[in-house]
Amino acid sequence: MTNRLFDASVAPTAVPEPDVRGPWTYLWWLVRIRPWPLVLSALLGTVWMVPLALIPLVIGRAIDEAGQGADEAGLYLWSLLALGLGILQALAGAGLIQAAVGAEAHALSYTHRVLLRQVVRLGATLRGKARSGDVAASAAADVESIGNAFEVVGRTVGAVVAAVLVAVALTATSPVLGLAVLIGVPAAVLGIGPLLRPLQERDEAQREQMGIATAQAGDIVAGLRILRGIGGEAGFAERFRRTSQRVRRAGESAGRMEAWLQAAGVFLPGLVTVGIVWFGARLALNGTITAGELVAFYGASAFLTLPVSTATEAAETLSLAKVAAGRLCVLLRLTPETTQPAHPEPLPCGALSLADEDTGITAETGRLTVIAVPAERTGELAGRLTRPGGSRDTPAVLLGGVPLDRVDVTELRSRVLRSGSADTLFSGTVRDELTAGVARSREALDRALFAADATDVIDTLPGGLDAHLDEGGRALSGGQRQRLVLARALLTAPDVLVLEDPTASVDAHTEARIVERVAALRTGRTTVVFSDSPLWRGVADHEVRLDADPVPGSPDRSAGVPS
Template sequence: MTNRLFDPSVAPAAVPEVNVRGPWSFLWWLVRARPWPLVLSALLGTAWMVPLALTPLVVGQAIDGAGQGGGAGDVVLWALVALGLGAVQALAGAGLIQAAVGAEAHAVSYSHRVLMRQVVRLGATLRGKARSGDVAASAAADVESIGQAFEVVGRTVGAVIAAALVTVALTVTSPLLGLAVLIGVPAAVLGIGPLLRPLQARDEAQREQMGIATSQAGDIVAGLRILRGIGGEARFAERFRRTSQQVRRAGESAGRMEAWLQAAGVLLPGLVTVGIVWFGAHLALNGAITAGELIAFYGASAFLTLPVSTATEAAETVSLARVAAGRICTLLCLEPDTVAPPHPEPLPPGPLSLTDPETGITARAGRLTVVVAPADRTGDLADRLTRPVRPDGIPPVLLGGVPLDRVDLAELRSRTLRSGPADPLFTGTVREELTAANPTRSPEALDRALWAADATDVVDALPGGLDAQLDEGGRTLSGGQRQRLVLARALLASPDALVLEDPTASVDAHTEARVAERVAALRTGRTTLVFSDSPLWRGVADHEIRLNPGPAPAHPDRPAGEPS
């Protein structure tokens, strides 16, 4: 069974339906999505390996021809054959590199795209469903592991075909030596098998520790200023050091198993080569094979170490890819809290009212409403008013008279916006950050949004102004500067219904007064709901709602200033 992760209306044709039944299903989906790079890589890998396998046989024929009085002509002929094989191998090798990198790039690109689309699909619900470290590790280490598995496919196919060809040639020359190769080479490959399961288990443990460490590092960086303020920097640094040591120990454990795997990949085919050479020398002394055939057997048996080592590498990379694909499938199987309604109802044009029968909150269309609520409830209330998620038995929030869970998600996101103190700033220029919701907004609209958020001085103070680069999260800015830029971004989006959660919690009273008055003026004729207990916001509100502490419903909405 397949699982459609993305809305067909937004998913490009280049990314087909994805199969997340399990890691093998996901890897096979990547193969089917674009098989030609792998097919070309396999063909070129065969063209690269086969000449290398045939060269010892050609050299043996040349030696036998010269020893049996064939003359210089036979030697020159076989030399030209060897030269031709070398030329084919060189050309195929150059093409193989490009084809293998193309197959790797395909796997990495498609994996990245489905991951990023899933992150966008989950939206704000991702934080509660997966660790940020797991997402970051999947987008980096897991995708890279899958790409490496696709890169080795061409060489592995070529190695298998070349090994089979050499085995057939040796069997035709000497059935006894051919039988030895038929037994020895598979035995060497199978001898590696018992090491794969422990390697996979240790890789999974290392990957788990890496996800934990990445999450901790992200949390520490995001909250470094707060940690320093409360004197907790050293304590959290020590905690991260302990986690890092756990990652190191897990990596060392996986590395030891990889070392054993690599050692087995050298030792086992080496033993096969020694055995075949000893047996061949014994046959040559008895006159069963010629000197040229002995050299050919030696060269061919030495070549067989390459297919075995390639098979070892393939087994290791595929094992890592399976672990990585399993992690990616876990993320891709997450479901958002909001799903598109089967039969959406359109919203009315113009300003939209917001009505919550459960709490009594009502924001009239085109008016500014201030809600005074306990601080520990504002986040949940803002979520409830803007997300079409409701427990069974609780009446839905109405947006323009339409239940939120019946509104098309694309229309809901384009006409409503919730902005809060936890909203991040992303890396890029200030202009790109502010106009992310609508890059076509005019410079005048941008100036008005900055003026209303009292953020013009923030931009002017940056080197480069609107073209200045912001660090991740806006770490170089103060809390008040970040909050004003976030507010300017929300105002520039110009939604029909805007829900603001404590939009001026980090600024002083004079700045808050200017922001409240300017936002009220800029949003005239559009619905704005502000969660704040500041008298400055209450002073510019068209309506005020007070919620009692606890889960009790609110009082009906009333004109601003009316006692509760």
């Protein structure tokens, strides 16, 4: 079964490109691409909130009907109307939950997908462009914050409509009290405003510290074996404790500001309610309004605390969503080092050659080439041979006679593979990890495992190929991880395979077996191995040395002269 998630022809068209010019433009993009969940949520939120606003007015009218000794039919009519409003409110509330969850799921799903697509696009270049902790925090906390903002929209729209409706109804009954509501409620909402900016700043500080702590935790877990070997556990534990305390202090600071915001959301509308009830009671005593109208005013003013508290929640949620969307936009604005050429040239069929005039490296078609270079240059040169880029002043690397920067990116990735020490194993079964979700025959899998001398690794795992690996293969030794990574690269069977010191973590006997088997398996396909091991040089069809100093008794090969 083909893994469509990483199919470049499918993934980019599944979701349109997001607008990442800023946090608000990104949130508006989420609204524009699928507005109906939010529209439905807003309509149901209005239908849910308006009956709550009208019930106090209906009850007040029923009290007046009873107090005036009017026909009982009128009293029953107003009572049935109150019952109907309650039933309507209950049904709308049930629908609102479904619609709000749907809007939240839309924001979560699309944000997760654009983030995952960006990670796939950046590939190995992501490590040098962003901290792993930032990516993990965005995938967890930031995406959730954006989803929460979409969930609260329906209730907020309903609260605004209901508040306006109540204000109009109260103004029609008593212009003086209506004016008090129209002034008091907006004043309560505006009184919360000065707290939003400090809350946003403290949320940003906490989010920054969380990213640092997540990155440190990942580094410690990945290097736990090494830390134990050198006795560095205590030092790194103390470093992480200091970082976690900074996260805690930032969280407490944001929590205090959030508590003040919540308190203001209760106190300010409560103050408005007390003032309106007091003023209404004075009017009732003077005979300006009836007892039923006083009850209606009290119920309506008490109801207005709900729109204000909802507005407070929405302001807080949108503040968090803005911070989250801003962090996400930073990641989504990162550009991969490899870009699609405007007019790509096709590669020839079959095995391919590699030629780099600038360094003198050549890998002939279908042959195994070993390149001996200082360790610090291995990554640079391996990247140059497998990724378009470099300066305009240096000649481009030729792949099958075609400059790398003119090759279609999808074709390049399908025919050239680079595998090195930075490669990792992901969590999942060993079979899925080796095949990367692509259907492979058992014979091909066995050949790759045999060539990488990894058959014994599989045999020692409970469940064999169906055994579950932890992220990074933490339960494996360094040599076992390296052999599984090599088996995965060999199983892909690319036309050009570039290996960076693939046997650095194994003993000499294991390396000897791997060298002979890889050379046999890759017969007829172009293979480049960066290694200074004499075992690899012994099976090489072609050798290139880029040592800083020439080998004694041989010509200067610092420019890549083959042996």
